[in-house]
Amino acid sequence: MIRNYLKIAYRNLKRQKVSTSINIVGLAIGLATCILIMLYVQDELSYDRYNEKADQIFRIGLKLRLNGEDVSGPVFGPNVARDIQQEFPEVLKTTRILRGGDFVSYGTTSFKEDNLLFADSTFFDVFTMPLLKGDPKRALTEPNTIVLTEETARKYFGDQDPIGKVLSFGSEKTPYRITGVAENVPANSHFRFNMLASLPGYDGQHIGWAYNMNFYTYVVLPEKYDYKQLEAKISRLAEKEIGDELQQFLNLSPKQFREKGDDFGIFLQPLTDIHLRSPFGGTELSQGGNILYVYGLTAIAAFMLLIACVNFVNLSTATAVRRSREVGVRKVLGSVKGQLQQQFLIESVLLALIALIIGLLVAGFALPFFNQLTGKTLTLSFLTNGYVAAGLVTCTVLVGLLAGAYPAFYLSSFKPVLVLKGRGTAGRGSFNLRSGLVVFQFFITISMIIATVTADRQLRYMQSQKLGFNREQVLVIHDTHMLRNNEAAFRDKIIQSPQVIMGSISGQIPVGNSLLDNTTVMSRENPDKGVMSRFYKVDCEYIPTLGMRMVQGRNFSKSFATDSFAVILNETAVRALGWQQNPIGRELIGHIDDNGVKTYYRVIGVVSDFHFESLRQKIGPLVMFLGGNSGNILVKTHTDKLSQFLASLKQQWESFSPAAPFSYSFLDDRFKLVYLGELKTEQVLTLFSSLTIFIACLGLFGLATYTAEQRTKEIGIRKVLGASVGSVVALLSKDFIKLILIALVLASPIAGWGMNQWLKEFAYKVTIDWWIFALAGLLAVGIALLTVSFQSIKAALTNPVTSLRSE
Structure with a gap:
């Protein structure tokens, strides 16, 4: 059968x-x-489920609300792991990770290693990272020791055994002895490294938890342990530790801090939630x-x-x-x-x-x-x-x-x-199952069109938004700190080129991964009010090189020796400090030494707000200091003869630093990389929208075929009575238009709501205007008419004698 x-x-x-x-x-x-x-x-x-203890590992993060802004993050001070390990016996293991990056050399070979992490010796007790060579218990116990991945070991040493060999870090040639070779980090890990170096030991002083917040702290708990219990216990300890710091730096008790609308606390984040559910974006170890x-x-x-x-x-x-x-x-x-x-x-x-x-x-x-x-x-x-x-x-x-x-x-x-x-x-009648299925198909199709158009508009909006600085024709020469004392001399030499308009030395680049510091600043006249701010350390040429606009006061100048204790604020920082009236000349509290002596910085200018982060975040307070930073040279260039200029730059670089490779990028290219995620989202939506439309058209073709065959005799009678081909085509198409309009009415509010939810991720975003829904409807109707026209015209041109014959 x-x-x-x-x-x-x-x-x-x-x-x-x-x-x-x-x-x-x-x-x-x-x-x-x-x-x-x-x-x-x-x-x-x-992600991260390759770890044998994946369900037992949690990361400790800081919850912080300051001046109405949520500035929470996944990092803490250096001594948090030690204090938790000592205080709570249920914590089986703790480990810290610190992000780094430097030039690494061996003999005449030198590479820029961006995927460099520092970690405690307990790293291999927490994470499942098998060593191909070396002892995981001892690999990072001594200072200045390092573990390479298999791929990195091959890059430096080929088939040689790397154990015991010494790598030199940075321009100071700091030696690190290789003690292990690990398997390559799995691609589905929330952190990646080529090199894992030993982390300096804990600071012997009791300096609190919110000092030097650059450490990612992980704990291992017993199996099936309710981590919320430990979270409550650590919260009580954090109340004391962070509370002491509030009292020291802001002269506020935790109660007073919360009464002014701010708050602080800690949270434990499951390891397996970090990749997909972390809200911290750029502060994560990887995207x-x-x-x-x-x-x-x-x-x-x-x-x-x-x-x-x-x-x-x-x-x-x-x-x-x-x-x-x-x-x-x-x-x-x-x-x-x-x-x-x-x-x-x-x-x-x-x-x-x-x-x-x-x-x-x-x-x-x-x-x-x-x-x-x-x-x-x-x-x-x-x-x-x-x-x-x-x-x-x-x-x-x-x-x-x-x-x-x-x-x-x-x-x-x-x-x-x-x-x-x-x-x-x-079976032709009112609304039947087949009609309902076509409505469903075009409900999905119209929703996808609305989503695609909205994503495209948001991407174009972000790429065309005025950033507050000029990113065009700005060349960024990387890792110029390797030149050490010759960094300024190299900058002075290249700005003599006719291709160069101006040049600046700074570690801060206002797009991509900048070396940003996030610290509380306080005004001298009102020290109780702290403002979480980003710090930029720049030179006198930084603002004019990037075409930023001074709205009040002046730029830094070499003519004023006192500018080493001067700052420039952005407009958001001025508003946050409540200095909308006459900010020039006011003072911020800077460094406080161990004896409580305070250093003050005087405001000499206000720069127009510019986007130093993605448009996903609002522009935050920013304080610019003079000097004390290096790492990049930003060069404003002419567009003609660019390839010759780059070749000459490379030659000049090699004359200053033959060991370090010459590396550069353009600021507008870095800007595009910031929104690579949105670009990929739009491309994915466009692809699947096209496929959805194609499949929906196949279904519509099926219904058109069915309808034409069901109404064969009706069409024949109409033609005998004088109906034209156009009127017959309109008759058959009318029903499909109704179905598309029903789908449009159903899809518009749901798709609009969904895209509004997506747009909430962006601080600066487009609005979903009425014409987007109209465009989606017109496209759907046009696609439907093109799809059914073949069957409609075929039915309209059929000889009525053939249509009316019964047998």
């Missing part, structure tokens, strides 16, 4: 080439999309993901598969007219309803399995492009797992059964007497 079913199914699929091809293409694209998105989601959810994107892509995969199933239903019922007599003959010859249902379900499952094979091929070909789009290195190796392969086949069979269920029950319910007379498939 099964063999007979398969033979008949094969013949039917072969005979109906057009509908079979459309069904297979739709399902194949839906399944390929699901496979790719499943790979992405699985990878995102797997994180977003759980909303995971949910969104999962929904897209489900919707595309549903749309493909909808197509199957529509096309199957659309071809029911052609198969109605087959059903009638089978019933007359003794076939029962159940046998017919089995026949049609086997056909749908067979079609789904064929679509799976094609879908896997499509996914394989599309995977390199998808990896480029998402920045991942996904593979189809999961198919070698028998359980995964069996699960995929099972899911595909279920899809085939679900997609074929309605057509099977629908076709098998035909009455043989009626279908053999050609009247058994009438």
Whole structure:
């Protein structure tokens, strides 16, 4: 019996080439999309789960609200780990990580190592990071020791054994002895490193928790321990430690601090939540993901598969007219309803399995492009797992059964007497299931169009927003601190070039990863009011090089020796300090030494607000100090003869520092990298919107075919009575327009709400205007008309004699 079913199914699929091809293409694209998105989601959810103690590891972070701004973060002071380990016996292990980066050399070989981390000797007790060489218990116990990854060891030493060899760090040539070689850090880790160096020991002084907040602190708890209990205990300790610092620096008790609307505390964050659920963005050890994107892509995969199933239903019922007599003959010859249902379900499952094979091929070909789009290195190796392969086949069979269920029950319910007379498939009426399915398809399509247009507008808005500085034609020469005392001399030499307008030395670059310091500043006249501010250390040429605008006062100047104790504020800092009237000449409290002696800095100017972070964050208070910083030379250049200029720069660099490699970037390119995540989001939405539209059009084509065949005689009568081709086309298209408009009404509020939720991530954002919904509707209507026009015109041009003939 099964063999007979398969033979008949094969013949039917072969005979109906057009509908079979459309069904297979739709399902194949839906399944390929699901496979790719499943790979992405699985990878995102797997972050940090390679650690054997993943469910026991938690990171300690600071909750802080200051002057109405949430300035919480995942970092704490250096002694927090020690204090917690001593105070709470349930803490099995603690470890700290400190971010670094420097030039590293061995002999004549030198590299810039950005993925350099410092860690405690307990690092390997907390994280599962196997050593290929060396003892994990002793690798980082001594000062100035370092562990390399396998890839980094090969980069420096080839096939030689690196253990015991010494690397030199920075311009001071600080020696670090290699004590271990670790496996390469898994790609699904929330931190990555090429080198892991020993962290200096704990400061013997009791200096509090909120001092030098640059350390990521992790704890290991017993299995199944409720970390909220420890969180409550540490909160009580933090109340004392941070409270003492508030009293020392702000002269406020914790109660007084909270009475003015501010707050502080600690939180424990599960290790497996860091990648997808951390709100701290740029302060993380590496760029994180977003759980909303995971949910969104999962929904897209489900919707595309549903749309493909909808197509199957529509096309199957659309071809029911052609198969109605087959059903009638089978019933007359003794076939029962159940046998017919089995026949049609086997056909749908067979079609789904064929679509799976094609879908896997499509996914394989599309995977390199998808990896480029998402920045991942996904593979189809999961198919070698028998359980995964069996699960995929099972899911595909279920899809085939679900997609074929309605057509099977629908076709098998035909009455043989009626279908053999050609009247058994009438069913045109008001709103039926097929119409509802098309509304659903275009509900998804219109929602995707609205999302894509909104994401594109937000990206363009961020890229075109006035930043408060000029990023065009600014060359950034990296790592100039390697020149040491020759840094200023190198800058003075290159600005003599006719290609250079001006040059500045500073470690602060107002886009990308700047060396920013986040510290509380206080006014001398009102020391109780602290303002969390970013510090920039710049030279006299920084502001004019970047084309920033002074709104009050003056810039730093070499003519004023007292400018070493002067500051320039941005407009936001002036407002936060309550100095809107006459800020020039007022003083900030700077450094406080161990004896309580305070250093004061006088305000000499106010610079216009500029975006020193992504447009996701509001512009915060900023204080500029003169000098005391290096690391980059920013050069304002002319655009002509740029390649020759860069070549000459490299030669001059090598004359100053032959060991360190010459490295540069352009400020506008760095700016684009800041919004790479939004660009990828827009590209992903555009891709899946296009696929959704394509699959929806296949479904609409099926319904158009069905409608035209159902109304064949009606069209013939209309033509006999004088109806034109245009009026017939309009008649058939009118019903589809109604369906699109219904979908637009349903999709607009839901898609608008969803995109508003997404836009909440940005401090500076576009509005979702009415024309976006109108555009989505017009596009959907246009796409629908193009799709149905072929069948409508074909039906309108059919000879009415042929249409009205009964037999």
